[in-house]
C-alpha cells in the first residue's frame with residue numbers, strides 16, 4: 001500500500017512515517033501541494049496525509065483539487081489548527097478526517113477503520129494494569145488493548161496501582177514515566193521488582209520519544225521493554241504480544257523444570273525425597289559437618305512386618321499405609337535442618353544436621369511412638385529405627401555413619417522391633 005505525505009515539517013514527516021510504516025505503507029514525501037498533485041498524476045495512493053499550511057496552497061485547497069480527480073482516496077489533514085470554521089471547510093472540501101497534531105492516535109483509529117489489523121493475529125487474553133495520570137490517554141489505551149484482547153485497569157498513582165495489584169492478577173503492567181505529585185514510573189518499576197509477587201510480570205514503560213535517559217533508567221530499574229509516545233498501535237501490539245508470550249514461555253519452562261526436578265529428586269509414591277537425592281545431599285552435609293566440626297545424625301527407619309500388611313490387605317492398601325507414614329514423617333521431620341527420604345520399599349532415612357546422638361535418639365524414640373499410634377488405614381503398625389551420629393569434631397563420612405545406623409536398625413529388629421537403637 002502506498003501513502004502520500006504532503007508535509008513540509010521534517011519532524012512531522014518523521015512522526016507520520018513511524019506511524020504509517022507500522023501499517024506496512026510505502027511512503028512518498030513531498031513538501032508542497034504542487035509536488036503532491038504532480039505525484040498523484042504519476043502514481044495511485046491508498047491514503048494521503050496533508051498539512052494544513054503548505055508553502056504554496058492550504059491543505060483545504062489541496063484537498064479540493066484532489067477531489068476533482070479522485071473521489072475515494074482517504075485524505076487526512078494533519079494540523080495544529082483548532083479553528084472550527086476552518087475545520088468544517090476542510091471537511092466540505094472533501095477531507096476524510098481532520099487529525100490534530102496533539103491527537104495523532106486518532107489517525108491510527110481512522111486507519112484501523114480503513115485497514116484490517118495487520119498481518120499478525122494475537123492470541124492474548126487477561127488483564128493489564130496501566131499507571132497513567134492522564135485519563136484521556138488511559139481511555140485511548142484501554143480501547144487499543146481491548147482490540148488486542150486485554151482488559152485494562154487504570155491507576156492514577158503508585159498507591160492506587162499497588163492496591164489494584166494486591167487484588168488482581170495482571171498479565172502485563174504498563175506505566176507512564178512522568179507522573180503527578182513527584183512520582184515517577186521508575187519508582188513504580190523499582191517497587192514492583194522489589195516485590196517477589198511481581199518478579200515475573202512483564203513491565204512495559206511508556207516514555208516520550210526524546211527521553212533516552214528515562215528509557216535507559218526504566219530498563220535498568222527492571223522494565224522489560226519500553227514504547228515511545230506517540231504510541232503506534234501496531235508497535236504497541238507487537239511489543240505487548242512479545243512480552244506476554246515470552247513470559248508465558250518462561251512460566252511454562254519453569255513449570256517443566258520444576259516437574260523434572262521433582263521427578264529427579266522425589267519418590268513418586270510418597271512425594272518424599274528419593275534415595276539418590278538424599279545420598280547426594282548427605283555427602284555434602286557430611287563434608288560441611290566435618291569441616292565445621294558440627295554433629296550430624298542419621299536415622300534409618302524400617303516398618304515392621306510390612307510384608308504381612310501387603311499379604312493381608314493387598315498391595316494397594318500397603319501403598320496407602322506407606323503414604324500415610326511418609327506424610328507423618330514429613331510432618332515430624334520437616335524442619336529446615338531435617339531431611340526425610342524414602343530409601344526404598346518400606347525403608348526411610350532421616351538426615352538431621354546439627355543433631356548429636358542424644359537429640360537424634362530422643363527424636364527417634366518419639367517417631368517410634370507416633371508411628372505405633374498412627375494406625376494407618378486402621379492397621380496396627382510399628383517401626384524399628386537405627387540411629388548413628390557423626391559427633392562434633394570427629395571425622396566420618398555418610399557411608400560409614402549410614403552403615404552404623406543400618407546395623408543399629410538390625411539390632412532393633414533383633415531385639416523385638418518397635419524401638420530405636422543408637423550405635
Ligand SMILES: Nc1nc2c(ncn2[C@@H]2O[C@H](COP(=O)(O)OP(=O)(O)OP(=O)(O)O)[C@@H](O)[C@H]2O)c(=O)[nH]1
Nearest residue numbers: 302303304305306307308310315316318319345346
Ligand atoms: N505396597 C507396597 N509394598 C512394598 C513396596 N515396596 C516394597 N514393598 C513390600 O515390602 C515388604 C518388605 O518385606 P520384608 O523386607 O520381608 O520386611 P518386613 O515384612 O517389613 O519385615 P521386617 O522388616 O523384618 O519387619 C515386601 O513384601 C515388599 O513387597 C511398595 O512400594 N508398596
